[in-house]
Amino acid sequence: MSRTLEFGFNQSIGGMEKYLNPFLIMTLLVVTLVSISFGTIDLNALTALMEWFAASDSREALIVGEIRLPRTLLALIVGAAMGLSGAALQGLFRNPLVDPGLIGASQGAALGAALVFYFNLFSSLGALATPIAGLIGAAITLFLLMGLSGSMARPAVIIMAGLAISSLASALLAVVLNFAPNPYAMQELVFWMLGSVSNRGLDNLAILLPAFALGSIVIYRQRQLLLGLSLGEQVADSMGLEVVKRGRYIILGTALLVGSSVAIAGNIGFVGLVIPHLIRPLVKYRPDRLLVPSALAGATVVCSADILVRLLPPERELKLGVLTALVGAPFFVWLIWKERQRWI
Amino acid sequence: MDLMSVQKLSVDQRVSDVSLGLQQGEILGLIGPNGAGKSTLLNAIAGLLDSSGEIELSGQKINQLRRVERARKVALQPQFVESVWALSVHDIVSMGRLPWGDSDQTIIQRVMQQTNIQDFARRPVNELSGGERARVWLARVLANQPRVLLVDEPVANLDIHYQQEVMQILVDYANEGHAVIIAIHDLSLAARYCDRLCLLHRGQQIKTGKVEDVLNSQVLSPVFDVDVYVDLQNSPPVVLAQ
Numbered sequence: 001m002s003r004t005l006e007f008g009f010n011q012s013i014g015g016m017e018k019y020l021n022p023f024l025i026m027t028l029l030v031v032t033l034v035s036i037s038f039g040t041i042d043l044n045a046l047t048a049l050m051e052w053f054a055a056s057d058s059r060e061a062l063i064v065g066e067i068r069l070p071r072t073l074l075a076l077i078v079g080a081a082m083g084l085s086g087a088a089l090q091g092l093f094r095n096p097l098v099d100p101g102l103i104g105a106s107q108g109a110a111l112g113a114a115l116v117f118y119f120n121l122f123s124s125l126g127a128l129a130t131p132i133a134g135l136i137g138a139a140i141t142l143f144l145l146m147g148l149s150g151s152m153a154r155p156a157v158i159i160m161a162g163l164a165i166s167s168l169a170s171a172l173l174a175v176v177l178n179f180a181p182n183p184y185a186m187q188e189l190v191f192w193m194l195g196s197v198s199n200r201g202l203d204n205l206a207i208l209l210p211a212f213a214l215g216s217i218v219i220y221r222q223r224q225l226l227l228g229l230s231l232g233e234q235v236a237d238s239m240g241l242e243v244v245k246r247g248r249y250i251i252l253g254t255a256l257l258v259g260s261s262v263a264i265a266g267n268i269g270f271v272g273l274v275i276p277h278l279i280r281p282l283v284k285y286r287p288d289r290l291l292v293p294s295a296l297a298g299a300t301v302v303c304s305a306d307i308l309v310r311l312l313p314p315e316r317e318l319k320l321g322v323l324t325a326l327v328g329a330p331f332f333v334w335l336i337w338k339e340r341q342r343w344i
Numbered sequence: 345m346d347l348m349s350v351q352k353l354s355v356d357q358r359v360s361d362v363s364l365g366l367q368q369g370e371i372l373g374l375i376g377p378n379g380a381g382k383s384t385l386l387n388a389i390a391g392l393l394d395s396s397g398e399i400e401l402s403g404q405k406i407n408q409l410r411r412v413e414r415a416r417k418v419a420l421q422p423q424f425v426e427s428v429w430a431l432s433v434h435d436i437v438s439m440g441r442l443p444w445g446d447s448d449q450t451i452i453q454r455v456m457q458q459t460n461i462q463d464f465a466r467r468p469v470n471e472l473s474g475g476e477r478a479r480v481w482l483a484r485v486l487a488n489q490p491r492v493l494l495v496d497e498p499v500a501n502l503d504i505h506y507q508q509e510v511m512q513i514l515v516d517y518a519n520e521g522h523a524v525i526i527a528i529h530d531l532s533l534a535a536r537y538c539d540r541l542c543l544l545h546r547g548q549q550i551k552t553g554k555v556e557d558v559l560n561s562q563v564l565s566p567v568f569d570v571d572v573y574v575d576l577q578n579s580p581p582v583v584l585a586q
Contacts, residue, residue, distance in 0.1 A: 094428040095428075224442055227439060227442070228439065228442055229428075230427050230428055230429050230431055230436075230439070231425055231426070231427055231436070231439065231484070232422075232424075232425065232426065232428075234387075234392065234420075234422045235420075235422060235425060237392050238390050238391075238392060238415060238419065238420040238422070239412075239415050239419075239439070239442045239443050239488075240410075240411040240412035240413075240414060240415030240416075240442075240443050241411075241412075241442070242411055280429070284431070284432055284435065285429035285430045285431050285468070286429075286431065286435060287429060
């Protein structure tokens with residue numbers, strides 16, 4: 001049955017929309033190549049990649065394989081995760097102002113990860129401990145948000161509930177910082193929270209990639225719910241979409257994406273807010289068709305931002321998350337300005 | 345056999361012991377003062393509220409069906425619908441096919457014609473007037489082609505032209521071999537378009553039957569707490585507070 005549905009609903013895609021995903025994939029590939037080619041040492045990205053895959057230990061192969069490829073892939077996956085979770089949450093809450101960072105999910109994930117950092121929780125899980133703690137933190141904040149704002153909440157209520165929950169998570173995070181075992185640990189934690197994809201090895205991908213794949217599939221399978229929710233919960237429920245049950249899957253999928261991303265790369269904010277907003281008119285405002293292009297564009301934008309970070313003078317590195325916030329926060333201000341008459 | 349039969353349906357304290365039979369081709373009007381339980385009853389029949397009692401559709405117990413199968417047979421048009429996103433009219437009508445998992449263009453085109461919205465099929469719904477929008481919401485439920493269509497106050501905010509148009513669409517739909525239950529405040533319209541009426545008051549079923557049995561001042565006046573003037577011989581029939 002789900003197969004016929006997919007066919008049926010893709011059938012009516014027409015015009016410019018047909019070319020959107022191919023265009024975004026092309027852009028993503030170009031940015032990926034640029035990201036791998038770009039650095040203090042000039043090299044041919046494709047040749048170096050081939051050499052690395054062939055297990056050559058040439059200097060180029062090592063630079064690409066050990067440094068640039070992990071950095072690029074992390075940027076791509078984190079960007080895709082943020083773009084996708086923003087699109088999913090905006091659809092679920094029927095609110096264009098929702099972003100994992102604005103409603104506390106990122107702070108919750110950071111809190112979970114920070115607790116593990118400091119107190120060595122779940123030490124039996126090894127490298128999985130931080131991402132799992134991040135995931136649990138994100139899930140708890142998202143479920144709290146659903147509980148606090150109620151199912152029929154108006155946009156402003158969701159934002160206020162999100163503010164309350166992110167304040168709570170931030171306060172707890174401050175407690176963790178306050179009782180940092182030593183100043184270096186505190187500095188490390190603060191730098192990590194600012195958000196970056198540099199100096200992270202390929203082994204991080206072993207955690208990030210499965211979490212991303214699973215979270216994306218879970219969300220993508222609920223795209224009919226996102227479409228149905230366009231007309232409100234009552235209509236979606238009356239169409240047999242089981243809003244409460246299936247909504248939980250979206251929360252869970254988002255928690256997987258945000259939790260693992262934040263645990264590994266820190267807080268790369270505002271991508272989840274801005275990207276779906278820019279893509280939405282291109283998919284004729286369909287919340288179901290927004291998912292894939294938002295993931296593709298999110299990946300491209302975060303990877304491009306990371307290239308930009310590397311272009312800046314190296315002695316005082318600007319963190320990737322700081323850059324996205326510098327661009328994203330004014331966009332948020334503009335969005336509120338534009339949308340505010342709808343709230344009154 | 346009735347197309348749908350509702351036996352002793354109760355929802356909390358809001359609706360108690362309502363029993364209804366619904367024939368093919370019939371429009372049943374739910375009338376009653378504000379807070380009588382009309383919307384609650386519709387929501388319960390649509391399966392959105394927990395209720396006690398029994399609902400059968402062509403002899404089959406409806407709560408034994410899977411949610412999506414139930415949604416294919418019984419569809420609800422709530423009183424207040426709004427699209428959060430600026431979706432096109434065509435996309436909204438297509439959503440009526442979600443319970444079926446297809447996007448049957450023959451049905452979608454047909455209901456857009458029936459509701460006379462095909463001229464603005466590509467336009468975003470938020471740019472339309474209230475009357476145009478009301479027909480789009482209606483087209484969305486019609487595209488589902490339910491056996492029983494539940495509509496909650498579809499004409500409440502419409503001018504008299506669109507009121508007539510929307511009611512006629514519902515009559516046509518019932519005549520295609522389906523049935524319609526409509527919650528409606530306008531008693532003159534109810535008299536004109538409904539085959540039978542069910543009068544609710546504070547969750548109780550006061551009277552159910554033919555239009556002339558329910559719409560008379562002895563029945564209506566105590567329920568609405570106002571003297572009601574009824575002239576069913578007039579064309580169109582008139583039911584107004586005096």
